Amino acid sequence: ETGVTQSPTHLIKTRGQQVTLRCSSQSGHNTVSWYQQALGQGPQFIFQYYREEENGRGNFPPRFSGLQFPNYSSELNVNALELDDSALYLCASSLVSGGIRGTQYFGPGTRLLVL
Amino acid sequence: DAKTTQPPSMDCAEGRAANLPCNHSTISGNEYVYWYRQIHSQGPQYIIHGLKNNETNEMASLIITEDRKSSTLILPHATLRDTAVYYCIVRVDDTGRRALTFGSGTRLQVQP
Numbered sequence: 001e002t003g004v005t006q007s008p009t010h011l012i013k014t015r016g017q018q019v020t021l022r023c024s025s026q027s028g029h030n031t032v033s034w035y036q037q038a039l040g041q042g043p044q045f046i047f048q049y050y051r052e053e054e055n056g057r058g059n060f061p062p063r064f065s066g067l068q069f070p071n072y073s074s075e076l077n078v079n080a081l082e083l084d085d086s087a088l089y090l091c092a093s094s095l096v097s098g099g100i101r102g103t104q105y106f107g108p109g110t111r112l113l114v115l
Numbered sequence: 116d117a118k119t120t121q122p123p124s125m126d127c128a129e130g131r132a133a134n135l136p137c138n139h140s141t142i143s144g145n146e147y148v149y150w151y152r153q154i155h156s157q158g159p160q161y162i163i164h165g166l167k168n169n170e171t172n173e174m175a176s177l178i179i180t181e182d183r184k185s186s187t188l189i190l191p192h193a194t195l196r197d198t199a200v201y202y203c204i205v206r207v208d209d210t211g212r213r214a215l216t217f218g219s220g221t222r223l224q225v226q227p
Contacts, residue, residue, distance in 0.1 A: 004158070033214060033215075035215075035217075041219070042200075042202060042217030042218055042219055042220055043159065043215070043217045044217070045214035045215065045216070048214060056213070056214060058214065088156075090158050090159070092158070092159075092215075103149075103161040103164070104159075104161070104215060105161070106158030106159045106160065107158050108157055108158050109156075109157075109158050
């Protein structure tokens with residue numbers, strides 16, 4: 001089975017721009033979560049999608065938005081980029097039932113630098 | 116989810132057992148203990164989880180105290196590739212639909 005993949009691996013944007021990050025879930029997983037990891041800190045939960053609906057959100061402003069597609073792949077969109085948005089963005093997929101419940105399988109991340 | 120406390124860093128000699136402690140004194144009866152690790156510049160990786168009983172898999176062993184207020188992750192024969200940040204996470208259910216709350220973790224450095 002294929003793991004979680006993310007694209008692009010690295011990205012440089014300037015303040016005020018918009019960015020779209022992409023994630024392909026592990027085969028058969030119907031839940032996708034996005035996390036932001038600033039340098040030297042643990043990942044922070046942004047939001048989660050289950051069957052194409054937002055299923056929970058962390059303490060992030062509305063300019064962070066997402067989508068989940070019928071094939072369970074997902075996008076994270078960030079508008080009006082700020083310098084503090086520079087971070088590693090991680091996507092994780094999981095199964096609601098079956099397998100090792102409660103585990104999330106992470107992709108390698110997209111490193112975003114905002115100048 | 117209950118709060119966890121981990122030492123910020125630990126060293127271990129290659130080939131020796133690495134014992135990583137985690138305190139979770141406010142854990143509830145239905146909360147599980149999960150361990151993840153993050154090798155530099157990679158996404159976190161699931162290691163093991165448990166509720167009450169000790170657990171072992173091909174990667175590690177998890178020892179949970181009888182009162183469940185603390186646990187220890189054991190890597191029986193640490194290698195250089197085990198150098199990573201290890202996160203202890205307590206969460207209320209074991210479905211895949213709840214977010215993981217990461218703390219600062221323990222940075223394990225395996226020394227040659």
